Amino acid sequence: MELSQSILDGLTLAGETSHIPDKCFSVLVTRAFDGILDERHKQLIAKDPSFRSLDQAVVKEAYYSMVALVSEASKHDLDINSISSVLEECKYTNERIDVFNKVFTSKKPLMQILLSSVGTSPPHIVDVNWRLDYYIKNNHMERVNEAVYLIELKTEVPGTSETKDVQFSCTQEQLQDLVGKLKDACKCLEKISQM
Amino acid sequence: MLLMFDDKHKNHLSFLTDIDISVLQEFCKISIEFIKKGANTKVYQSAAQKLGVSAETVQNGVEGLMYLLTESSKLMINEIDFQDSILTLGFSEEMRQALLELYLDRRKEVRAILNQMSMELPHYHNLEWRFDVELASRSLRHQVTPTVTMKLHTEENGTTSTQVLQTDPTNLVHLTSVLEEALQEIKSPYCRRIVRNIK
Helix, strand or coil: CCCCHHHHHHHHHHHCCCCCCHHHHHHHHHHHHHHHHCHHHCCHHHHCHHHCCCCHHHHHHHHHHHHHHHHHHHHCCCCHHHHHHHHHHCCCCHHHHHHHHHHHHHHHHHHHHHHHCCCCCCCEEEEEEEEEEEECCCCCCCCCCEEEEEEEEEEECCCCCCEEEEEEEECHHHHHHHHHHHHHHHHHHHHHHHC | CCCCCCHHHHHHHHHHHCCCHHHHHHHHHHHHHHHHHCCCHHHHHHHHHHHCCCHHHHHHHHHHHHHHHHHHHHHCCCHHHHHHHHHCCCCCHHHHHHHHHHHHHHHHHHHHHHHHHCCCCCEEEEEEEEEEEECCCCCCCCCCEEEEEEEEEEEECCEEEEEEEEECHHHHHHHHHHHHHHHHHCCCHHHHHHHHHHC
């Protein structure tokens, strides 16, 4: 994990008792995580009463460095030792390192879940609806008499909150073919999971 | 169910009643070609010259025959009804037999052509799938996320289009079970009863 010099400077700032007193430090760390994890908490640090007495520029710098460290550490799946060494380089005291590590271990899984949903992927199927119709006639032909299935696949596209639908029709044979292929895929999955 | 002809149709077809049976069979072939590929005016000209009538009469005769064929195929009328319908047109016994044979032979073809004219929904053509494991992305390293990537081929009016979709193992199993249920539904007694009764 590479952190830029400005972030390391900001971290050092956050570690100094003269700038961020001890009781404010754990709040800072928790806010850094919550600000990323929950949209609604993003601006809370600005209104937080514990930081009102401090220099706002310092708070701002400390906060963004903490956020950068938190997201990079979660991204690279660092363990406690690697983070501790980074923080030691920034001249953190052992208590502050422990405070950070405690919050980090509890919130890391949530951060990773959030990060895994960032990115592009093809539309992800989440549900399927079907309908069985009996096709009797149309305006060119009578006595058609066929069974037709209308299938609708509900997909989620990363980035949009609404589902997109994929619709198509099929006859009984085509549906049998489709279901056969899906069952093959399921069997393949089972075999792999047993390995 | 009997076919109804109005006077204009009867007029057009009346020209065909006085001709030779072999000529009638020629006309049958021409009308089938008309259904498949559209009108061929050169053939009309040559036929008109051979028979000594105007090209327009020939064309009307062919179109009348074509109308007879398409309407009967569309309604899927059975032999007896077909024979009864053409009784009033004034064809001889032999000719009626020939027309009946033509109808029964070509019925499927004509219906296939009529099918192409009707509305079509995009229908399933093929599904390809593969099993992937996502190891890392720009935003997160050290992942082990199983995914199933699928390519769905659908066809509409002759053009195939493909779509790449993705799902995870849980949703794949859910998808398979729901669609299997759908497949079972058509074999249920209720659906069978409906299908039997609508015939």
